[in-house]
Amino acid sequence: MSDLQLDSHGHLRHLLTLENLGGERIGALLDRAAALRAEFRAGAAMPPLLSGRTVINLFFEPSTRTRTSFELAARRLGALVVNFDIGSSSTSKGETLEDTLATLEAMDADAFVVRHKENGTPARLAAHARRAAILNAGDGNHAHPTQGLLDLLTLRDRKGRIDGLKVTICGDIKHSRVARSDIHGLAALGAGEIRLCGPASLLPGVGEFPQCRLFDDFDEALDNVDAVVMLRLQKERMDSLPDLDEAGYFERYGLSSARLSRATANALVMHPGPMNRGIEIAADVADGAQSAILDQVANGVFVRMAVLAELLRV
Numbered sequence: 001m002s003d004l005q006l007d008s009h010g011h012l013r014h015l016l017t018l019e020n021l022g023g024e025r026i027g028a029l030l031d032r033a034a035a036l037r038a039e040f041r042a043g044a045a046m047p048p049l050l051s052g053r054t055v056i057n058l059f060f061e062p063s064t065r066t067r068t069s070f071e072l073a074a075r076r077l078g079a080l081v082v083n084f085d086i087g088s089s090s091t092s093k094g095e096t097l098e099d100t101l102a103t104l105e106a107m108d109a110d111a112f113v114v115r116h117k118e119n120g121t122p123a124r125l126a127a128h129a130r131r132a133a134i135l136n137a138g139d140g141n142h143a144h145p146t147q148g149l150l151d152l153l154t155l156r157d158r159k160g161r162i163d164g165l166k167v168t169i170c171g172d173i174k175h176s177r178v179a180r181s182d183i184h185g186l187a188a189l190g191a192g193e194i195r196l197c198g199p200a201s202l203l204p205g206v207g208e209f210p211q212c213r214l215f216d217d218f219d220e221a222l223d224n225v226d227a228v229v230m231l232r233l234q235k236e237r238m239d240s241l242p243d244l245d246e247a248g249y250f251e252r253y254g255l256s257s258a259r260l261s262r263a264t265a266n267a268l269v270m271h272p273g274p275m276n277r278g279i280e281i282a283a284d285v286a287d288g289a290q291s292a293i294l295d296q297v298a299n300g301v302f303v304r305m306a307v308l309a310e311l312l313r314v
Contacts, residue, residue: 004126014126014134015307017143018184026188030153033299033306040076040302048078049314053110056082058100059137060116065273065297066137066147070113073304082109097121098128105132110312113137133311141175146307147272148181150300152189154292155227157299158268163190168221168263170253171231171280172202178272182229187211197221198231198253199241218253219262227268230255230281246279256282260290268292 005021007013018026040046055074059067067083074081084104101112111133114122119140126134138144156162167186173179173196186194196203197215204214215221222228233249241249250256260267269281269291277283286293 004123011313012310014122014129014136015145015311016123016126016134016136018145018148018181018188019143021145021184021188023188023190026149026152026185029149029303029306029310030156032310033149033153033302034157036305036309037299037302046076046078049309050074050077050079050110050312053078053312054080054082054108055111055113055308056084056104056109057137058084058086058112058114060086060114060121061138063115063137065300066115066144067113069297069300070135070137070146070304072301074111074308076301077305077309079110079308097125101125101128101132102130105130111135111308115139135307135311138177141177142180143184144177144181144272146300146304147178148185149307150296150303151178151182151229151270151272152185153299153303154270154296155268157295158292159226162186164192165226166193166195166224167191167227167229168195168197168215168225169229169231170197170218170221170255172233173198173204173231174202175234176231179229179231183209183212193225195221195225199244199249201241219259222259222262225263225267227270228255228260228263229270229272230275231272232274233276233280250279250282254278254280254282255285257285257288260285266290270296272296 005014005016057067071081109132113135114125115137116139119142121139122134122136136143136145159165169179183194194212195215196212197218269285271293275281275286
């Protein structure tokens, strides 16, 4: 996978995962995102780095935040953006994804932003792309690399560093592509400790993340951490928790202000959204002074600008 992401000169050609991408390369992407953000917020005209380029959004799953963020990112840099209508496309008539990719590449598309329910679909397209860049906007429970990058940027903004920080990720780790990308990014940038917490049936398999500590007790997992990332509990997963209803889940694994007090005094609260208030996170915590949730959303646009610019060599 990591080899597929790089061209023969070692440059980033596709972005499929943060796994094995390396701290130096991840840090450079964060630096570029921060620089673009500074220009934008200073009121400077955004450089038309992607003028004349075409970015196609291929979303096979519903998305509000990610698709809108990618579209804003590409447009701010001057690209033409096409939101591909999957429902009326030839894929609904049996055309393979590879043929769809080849057809759109023949129209001089430069980059494809791909979200799909099946693990490995962006990598499958990257293996067949002739010249276009492939960006993984989330595949199955495998990876969501730009979410990982925006989480890292938000954490670095607030804490000044990632090296040495203690971070807890809580919720449905087993099915979460966000958790996997966060783990890979945090490890690459030298996080001091990564703690994973949730019901046993929603934790990853033994040995999947040897760099992490697993917890069942959320209070213990929060002790003296610098940041906590809460994950959305998909309601269909409640079937695997026969002893917990929504209220019971919040009691054991929900982030309340009282529970947050176990972390460091200025611990950061994060959530990739959408949130289930009162199930995985209390409303006063989501909207509180320690919350960086809206910062994450804002940073997503600049991270995606940086990734598009990097992949298209501008």
